[in-house]
Amino acid sequence: MKVLKDTFIYLIGELFAKSLPFLMLPYLTRKLGPDGFGELSYYLTMLALFGIFVGLSQDGAVTRYFYFYGKKALNIVVTAGYLFNILISSLVLVACWWFKAEIMAYIVLATMFQSFVSVQLALRQCQKQPFKYITIQIILSLTNVAFTIAALEYFTKDLVVYRILAIVFANAVTFFIASIVLGNLFSNENKITVNRLKLGSFYIFSFGTPLILHQSSFFVKGQLDRLFIYEQYTKAELGIYSAGVQVASVLPIILMALNKAIVPYYYQKLKAQTLSIQTIKKYTLLCIPLCIIPALIGYVLPESTYEWFLGQRYAESKYYVVLYLLGFSFNLPYLMLVNYLFFYAKNKKIAKITFGSSVIYLFLLILTGFYSIAYIPYALIISNFVMVVMLWLNLNKEN
DSSP states (O other), X not given: OHHHHHHHHHHHHHHHHXXXXXXXXXXXXXXXXXXXXXXXXXXXHHHHHHHHHHHTTHHHHHHHHHHHHTTTTHHHHHHHHHHHHHHHHHHHHHHHXXXXXXXXXXXXXXXXXXXXXXXXXXXXXXTTOHXXXXXXXXXXXXXXXXXXXXXXXXXXXXXXXXXXXXXXXHHHHHHHIXXXXXXXXXXXXXXXXXXXXXXXXXXXXXXHSHHHHHHHHHHHHHTHHHHHHHHHSXXXXXXXXXXXXXXXXXXXXXXXXXXXXXXXXXXXXXXXXXXXXXXXXXXXXXXXXXXXXXHHHHHHSOHHHHHXXXXXXXXXXXXXXXXXXXXXXXXXXXXXXXXXXXXXXXXXXXXXXXXXHHHHHHHHHHHHHTTOGGGTHHHHHHHHHHHHHXXXXXXXXTO
């Protein structure tokens, strides 16, 4: 009952929090137009790329540390991660200043605060504080929407730049509220010293460095297509394509909300040795037929629905919505399998699998992309399916 209760809280809260930016999508597509929306998609892709190296999977490191060692010295691990974040961000900001890359500087700032917020969310999740977790998510969504609308209504030029600045301020304000107002997460018994910070930094690096390849693989599969399309096709085509992907992205949001609620109990059962590999595989098989349902729902909706939601110039987005719903649906069996490997810190194995699937994706992206933008979604569908198969085979070796 506790699992169901927390799952319901996470799902409802996460959907509410994520629905605000999602409902802002029609505003952005109309306000920016296909060209501006395509340009925005390009810069948000750069934000995701910087996040791999600035964040260094600190949220995952914090979660695993808590389940293995508890709250002891957790503040030191978090502080070490923050200091690393600030150091790397400062170096990149200096480079942006040197090359006069103003918009990239804003991207770096947005990435830095986004990483801070992710750690705050991880702290609430692992300590089973769903209400505080959802509160942070809602604050982030509300500030994001409020700052964006205020900026785009007040200014008439450089709207893409002001949209990114709105993200910076939203992330910064949310982090301040989460860390100051919703604080009191740590014990004061573990004072921060240089030696302890070194140990904390070593833990962050040892956990996060192998996952750079893992995160880079997901970047390749989730974001690289925008960079490719930006170079090969028009901004308007990228805008229509990105709008479709954004609509379909509601599915992984739902799946991640479910995963965040279940992971604490998933890990607890693994620690208590009451969850076997055979049981995990059984539930994974049950997930496979469910993968086609979201795409079917997207298919039966008429094009007029997409035009009503996104705007008259976005009717073609339906095609991308349907295919990406199918591709994203494989996240369900993926999460069922990969959580086991994450618990036992099989990060190198995870990295190899995701890297292998990303190589397949990259090959298919280039192959299909040179023929037509319409073929690009198949690269994600095929590579995600292959990734699930690879995880399944590797779980067999764990027996």
